[in-house]
Amino acid sequence: MTATRELATGFDTGGVIHLNGNSLGPPRESLVAELERVVSGQWARRQVQGWFEDGWLDLPRTVGDKLGTLLGAAPGQVVVAGETTSSTLFNAMVAACRLRERPDLLVDADSFPTDLYIAASVAKLLNRQLVVKSGHEFDAYLAERGTRVTAAVAAPVDFRTGRRRDIGSLTALARRAGAVSVWDLSHAAGVLPCDLDAHDVDLAVGCGYKYLGGGPGAPAFLYLAARLRSTVDFPLAGWHGHARPFAMVPEFEPAPDVDRARTGTPPLLSLIGLDHALDPLVETGIHALRERSRALGESFLDHLGERRPDLLRELVSPRDAESRGAHLALRVPDAERAERVLAERGVLVDHRHPDLIRFAFAPLYVTHDQVRRAVDALSHAVEGAR
Numbered sequence: 356m357t358a359t360r361e362l363a364t365g366f367d368t369g370g371v372i373h374l375n376g377n378s379l380g381p382p383r384e385s386l387v388a389e390l391e392r393v394v395s396g397q398w399a400r401r402q403v404q405g406w407f408e409d410g411w412l413d414l415p416r417t418v419g420d421k422l423g424t425l426l427g428a429a430p431g432q433v434v435v436a437g438e439t440t441s442s443t444l445f446n447a448m449v450a451a452c453r454l455r456e457r458p459d460l461l462v463d464a465d466s467f468p469t470d471l472y473i474a475a476s477v478a479k480l481l482n483r484q485l486v487v488k489s490g491h492e493f494d495a496y497l498a499e500r501g502t503r504v505t506a507a508v509a510a511p512v513d514f515r516t517g518r519r520r521d522i523g524s525l526t527a528l529a530r531r532a533g534a535v536s537v538w539d540l541s542h543a544a545g546v547l548p549c550d551l552d553a554h555d556v557d558l559a560v561g562c563g564y565k566y567l568g569g570g571p572g573a574p575a576f577l578y579l580a581a582r583l584r585s586t587v588d589f590p591l592a593g594w595h596g597h598a599r600p601f602a603m604v605p606e607f608e609p610a611p612d613v614d615r616a617r618t619g620t621p622p623l624l625s626l627i628g629l630d631h632a633l634d635p636l637v638e639t640g641i642h643a644l645r646e647r648s649r650a651l652g653e654s655f656l657d658h659l660g661e662r663r664p665d666l667l668r669e670l671v672s673p674r675d676a677e678s679r680g681a682h683l684a685l686r687v688p689d690a691e692r693a694e695r696v697l698a699e700r701g702v703l704v705d706h707r708h709p710d711l712i713r714f715a716f717a718p719l720y721v722t723h724d725q726v727r728r729a730v731d732a733l734s735h736a737v738e739g740a741r
């Protein structure tokens with residue numbers, strides 16, 4: 356049923372087909388009314404008191420718990436501190452290194468660039484050796500030299516190809532070696548079950564504005580396993596991470612729970628945007644979201660196979676849907692031009708240098724009809740390049 360039924364409506368897509376993989380999709384139509392409720396109903400009326408009387412101060416935790424239901428995390432382990440994914444990765448990676456006095460910081464070579472840059476910076480700061488390995492070599496390093504590894508950083512979905520990495524087996528491998536696991540869930544949150552608690556993940560970080568739909572610059576989230584909450588030592592020790600922020604004492608005493616990952620005053624309106632975006636995702640449930648985006652991706656490939664088998668042969672993502680996240684990538688001549696031509700036809704995708712275009716299938720606002728139209732547009736766009 357879920358595979359063919361069109362899911363939620365209620366998105367203001369501006370008439371555009373959004374398959375961009377996946378930086379910023381459309382807002383819900385109800386977002387403006389929600390912001391109006393907060394701006395006019397709370398901010399204007401209560402002003403500074405809103406932090407206490409309207410629950411604003413608790414939002415990093417309440418939004419975190421809501422998000423936790425999509426990530427397989429019991430309450431009290433996810434916080435939306437108000438930072439970017441990059442600064443949250445920094446916080447998580449330094450905290451992970453502080454848990455183990457070991458020489459190597461291991462990071463997946465196919466990681467998103469910011470993850471590689473932050474890992475390099477953390478290694479330099481803490482005087483660790485940065486070890487960058489891809490795919491099987493990453494696993495082999497953990498298996499063979501894992502006792503050297505302080506933290507292992509990877510993503511369950513490759514940001515270019517959509518190829519999946521199994522959270523369960525890789526976390527188990529890290530655990531056996533005594534290394535701390537740090538996952539970047541940016542391309543998985545909201546489209547793929549992550550089962551963080553069940554897999555005994557230590558730390559995870561993810562982006563708020565991709566499949567979660569939190570809006571431009573929506574804050575990132577951080578997951579901290581409950582068993583680590585009293586020992587983990589975050590470097591961004593700001594007053595909102597204090598056990599008693601309003602005591603205003605000179606010494607930092609970390610909050611006894613995941614609140615210790617908070618930093619300073621959160622961007623309230625962005626948190627409201629993320630909170631509002633999460634409702635239909637949570638209501639649909641992560642398994643139905645996954646099924647839906649998988650069906651959309653399959654529909655894309657089936658239609659492409661009928662129209663343009665030559666392009667289907669240029670798929671750089673796994674053909675098996677189980678092995679992919681919610682996006683896929685094709686190799687096309689002059690990908691930058693193809694992206695532009697598709698945009699002129701109202702289809703938003705993105706190219707990755709030098710010759711990839713990515714197509715992402717967000718379950719709530721992409722339809723099967725749009726997918727067919729996108730394939731037709733792609734067929735024209737790439738015709739022109741030949």
Ligand SMILES: *Cc1c(COP(=O)(O)O)cnc(C)c1O
Pocket residue numbers: 439440441442467469470510514539541542562575
């Ligand atoms: C999008 C993305 C980011 C974004 O980082 P920001 O600091 O929020 O800009 C980080 N990591 C991954 C894997 C991403 O996909």
